[in-house]
Amino acid sequence: MTPLLELKGLHVGIPARRGNVDIVTDVGFSILEGEAFGLVGESGSGKSLTALSLIRLLKKPLKVTAGQILFKGEDLRALSDREMRKLRGARIAMIFQEPMTALNPLKTVGRQIAEMFVLHQGKSWAEAERLAIGALADVQVPAPEERVRAYPFQMSGGMRQRVMIAIALACDPDLLIADEPTTALDVTVQDEVLKLIAQLCSARGTAVLLISHDLGVIANMCQRVGVMYSGRLVEERDTYDIFADPQHPYTKGLLGALPRLGSRHGEGGRQRLVDIDSLITDKASLLQEFYHEPRHKIRDPRVRAGGAA
C-alpha cells in the first residue's frame, strides 16, 4: 500500500550562492491513509518548518532546498501554484497554534468557514453559509445557527480553535496538519479540542500530522511518532516503543522531562527533571540565532513549574 504522504530527504533552508544554510536536514517519514502521526521536538527543532513546507507556505527566504514530498505518489514540489492551491485546504488542511490571531477579526466565523465551500466546491455564498452551520455543528459549537454570525472576538479561545477545525475539515481533506493546536489553550480545553480532532478524523478517515513539543499530547492520539531535534529526525517509531525503549539521547531527555507519563501536568511530582542543555550542538546555536530565541532547557512553563515544585 502506498503511503498517503511520503517525505524523502527533505531539506529546508535559505538558499545561498555558496552552499545553503539548512535548518531542516534530511527529514523523511511517511503517513498512511487515516493514520495519526506525531512529530515532537522543542521550539526551533524544525517541526513547524517541515509542516509548512508540506503545503508550500514557507515564508521567504526559506525554501525547500532538496528532497521529495510525495502526496498520493505525486511530488508536491513539482506542482504549479495553481495545482497546489487546489490541494491546499481541500486535500491537505492545516490548523495553527494561535486561535486568537488565526482568524480574521473583521469577518464572521460563518463567512470564514463558508469561504472553503466557495473556493473548493464552487458553491454560492448563500449555500456556503448554510453549509457553514453544519460544519460548526460538527465541531460541537453550541447553537451553530447563531454562532455563524459571531465575530472571532466574541468567542473564547477553545471555540475559535473549533472554528479553525471546522474550516480545516470543511472539504474533507485526506490529511490534516495540526501545528501545536492546543498549546495556546487553557489546560481544561486542551483535552476537549484534542479529543474532537481525534474523533472527527477517525470518523472521516482523515490522516493527521500532529505537531507538538509535548510528548504527552502526541501519545494520546498518534500511533507513530517522529522525534525532531536540531533540524533532524532523530527517531521514528511506534509510540508505544518510544516510551518503552527510547534510543536517542534527546528522546530520553524528552521522556525524562515529562513529569508523568500520559498526564501533561506534573501534580507536584518531586522527581528531578532531566535538562537537555548538555546536548547543544553547533547547529542548534545556529538555529537559535535564526529564531532570535534564547535557548532554555525545555521552554514549557508547566514543565518548569513541575521542576521547581
Added chain:
Amino acid sequence: MRGFNFNLWVGGILTLVVICGAVFAPLLTSLDPVFDANLMNAELPPGREFWFGTDAQGRDIFTRVLYGAQISLTVGVVSQVINSVIGLTLGISAAYWGGWWDDLVNGLTNVMLAIPSLIFALAIMAILGPGLPSLLIALGLTNWSWTCRIARSSTLSLKGQGYVQAAQTLGYGDIRIMATQLLPNMVGPILVISTLGIGAAVLAEAALSFLGLGIRPPFPSWGSMLTNARELIVIAPWATIFPGLAIFITVLGFNLLGDGLRDYLDPHMRTREQ
C-alpha cells in the same frame, strides 16, 4: 543588526546644511538681505554674480534665502520648545496627579485637536498682529497636543513602575519625581515628535508669512518672499523657485531626521514597516 539608517543620515545632513547656512550667512554673502536693493539689478536671472537671481527690488535672492533660514529656524525651534514645555508640563502633571486636573487637560487637548492648528495660529496672529514675537506665540501655543498626549500616556505607564513608587516612598516631592524620574524616560518619543514639530512650524510660518500675517516684508522670510515673487512668476520664476526650495529642503531635513530618530530609537517599528 541595524542597517544603514538612510533617513537619519540624509535628514541630519540636510538639517546641518540649513543650520550652517543660517549661522554663517554673514560669511557666505557680503550683501545685506534688506538694504542692498538696486533697481538696476531687478529681476536678473541666476548667474555668476547672483547665484539665485534677484527680486523685483534687485536684491540678491541667495542672500535673502540665507538670512531667511535664520528666521525660519528661529521660529521653528523656539515655537517647538514652547510647545514641548507646555505639552510636557500638562501631560506629565495630568497623568501624575489625575483627578479633575487630568480631566481638564484632556478636555483642553481634545479642543486643541479639534481646531486645525494653522487656523488657530491664524486667529492668534489676527489679534497680535504680524511680527516675529507674535509668530513665536501663535505657533508655540497651538501645536502641543500630541506632545501632551505622548507625555500623558508615558507617565501613566511609568507611574506604576517600581522606581517611581520607590522615589515616592523615599519622600521625593512630586515635582522632583516628575522632573527626575518621569521626564528622562520619555526623551526618545518627545525628541521624535519635536523634530517633526520643527518641520511643521517652519511650514506654518511660511504659510502665515505668505498670507501676509507672519513676517512682513522687507524682512527676508521665505514665505513673504513667495508672496512678492508670485506677481512676477512669469518674468522671474527663480524668485519663486529658490525660497520654496529652501523651505522644502529644511522641512524635508527635519522630517527625515524625525523618521530616522524614530527608527533608531525603536528598531522594532522599523523592522515591522519593512
Added chain:
Amino acid sequence: MLRFTIRRLLQMIPTIFAVALLIFVIFSVIPGSFASSLMSDGRTNADPETLARINAEFGLDKPVHVRFGEYIVGLVQFDLGTSFRFREPVTEVIGDRVWASLKLSVAAMVFAIVVGVPLGFIAALRPGSILDTATMVGAVSGLSMPQFWLGLLLMYFFALQLGWLPSFGYGGGDPLYLILPAITLGVTPLALLARTTRAGVLEIMNEDFIRTAHSKGMSNARVVRWHLMRNVMVLVVTTIGLQFGSMMGQAVVIEKLFAWPGIGLLLVDSVAIRDIPVVQGTILVIVVWFLVINTFVDIIYAAIDPRIKQT
C-alpha cells in the same frame, strides 16, 4: 448602530461649546481686541467718538460676560452676529461660501484617495521595488513641501506656460478651475494616505489570519480581496477622516493662492480687515466641520470594524 451614531453626535456638543468659548475668549478678553485693533491698524482713523459709536452698534460696550451670554444665545439660534464689512448676518456671509470650500476639499480628498491608496497598496505588495522606493520618497517629499509653493509651481507650469488650465478664480463653477487647487490641496493627504496604506498592508500581511487564508488554498489576489482590503481600510479610513478635517487649515492658504471664493479666503480677508464676527464664525464653522467629519468617520469605522460597537 443608530444608538452609536446618536451617542457620537451628542459627544460633539461639549467640544463645540468649549471651542466657542475659547474663540470668544481669544477675541474678546485678551487685550488687543476689536477696538484697539482698529486703533493700531493704521488704515482706520478712529477717533474716540467713532469708536464708541461702532462699539455701541455692535454691542461691544457691554461687559464681557453679557456679551458672552448673548454670543452663546445667538449660537444656539445659529446666529453668529453681523459682519462689520458686509453689514449682513455672518451666517449668510459664510453660507454663500461654504459650497465652494466643500467642493474644493471633497475634490482634493477624492484625488488623494484615488491616487494615494492604490499607490500605497502596490508599493507594499512589492516592497523594495523601484515603485515602492519612489512612492516613499515621493510621500516624504509631499509632506515636506509647502503646499502653496507647489500650487505656485503648478500654476506657473500648467496655466501660465502650457495654458492648459485656468490659473485662478472660481470660473462660475467651471470644473476646470477646480483642478489645480484640488491637486495642490490633495498632495499632503495623498502622501499620508500612501504611507499609511503601505504600512497597513505590510503590517496586516504579517498577521496570522493571512497565513490561514493562504492555507485555505486562496490565490494571492483572493487573499488581498477577501482578507487584506477591509482590514487595511480600517486603518486608512482613520487617516482619511483626520486629513479631511485638518485640510480646512491648509485650504485657507490654497484658497487665497487661487482666489477660490471659499470660507478659507473669507477668513483670511476678514482677518486682514479685522472683521471679527466673521473671523469667529468662520473658525467655528471650520471646527464644526472637522468634528462632523470625525464623527462621521467614527461611524463608518464602527460599520466596518465589528469590535468598535462593543466598547
